[in-house]
């Protein structure tokens with residue numbers, strides 16, 4: 386009997402992840418046979434757990450917070466986007482046994498922003514909140530998409546500085562201390578790329594970051610996105626989106642890489658929105674962002 390091909394998502398925490406459900410939807414759509422599980426791996430254990438997964442026949446893995454730099458580091462080869470960023474959210478077992486790292490977060494977010502949110506970031510002034518693995522991919526993608534200006538703000542200021550430095554485009558990039566966000570002008574686009582939501586943490590944002598045409602985008606989804614999305618709507622943003630569309634875009638790209646077939650993204654997104662996006666009744670709801 387042929388073993389069912391195994392795939393997985395690794396993160397810490399991981400309970401919020403809809404990736405197993407999404408890959409099951411894609412498998413049902415396309416007739417692919419697969420097993421897809423979610424594994425909580427601490428930073429200390431991550432490399433051993435992932436290597437063990439591939440040693441025991443795993444074919445591919447998605448990687449989420451906080452492991453994107455570690456995923457890039459453990460791979461044997463990498464695609465051009467992953468090499469440029471130094472982070473990866475997709476690991477694939479190649480036919481010769483090597484592990485390939487890829488990054489599709491930036492492309493997935495842009496596809497969702499342009500396609501479903503109907504927002505073209507070209508020539509806009511953008512604020513990026515966060516400087517972790519996902520924020521890094523988003524920063525490069527927004528510059529590639531020709532934003533006029535990108536300001537990076539992060540709880541740990543040194544990481545914002547390091548990310549801005551890596552972008553190597555001082556004419557278009559700036560940094561702000563988190564505590565000094567109230568001294569910034571309003572932005573056309575605000576992207577929330579911190580993990581505060583999934584960690585049930587909260588922080589304050591000044592409403593002066595918003596003007597009447599500001600679009601807000603949270604990479605998180607489900608309950609984790611509610612505080613920022615609620616803040617954005619309350620602060621007067623023209624529109625506020627969660628990252629579920631981005632998740633579908635990036636998962637579909639992984640699925641196509643592994644199974645050679647493109648699933649129906651909009652049908653999968655509808656299915657997620659109708660079903661399991663809402664947290665179970667017992668799950669704690671993160672406290673709301675305060676209005677500044």
Ligand code: NDP
Nearest residue numbers: 450451515516517518519540541579580581586604628632
């Ligand atoms: P990382 O762990 O690499 O980075 C976490 C970031 O969040 C850091 O900038 C960190 O700041 C910041 N942060 C953590 N806690 C707080 C807090 N309490 N207040 C303010 N800032 C905080 O995570 P990733 O970059 O991989 O992921 C970030 C988020 O994006 C996650 O919620 C993840 O689920 C989501 N995501 C969604 C995707 C999708 O497809 N929709 C794809 C990728 C990510 P510091 O440097 O100070 O520690």
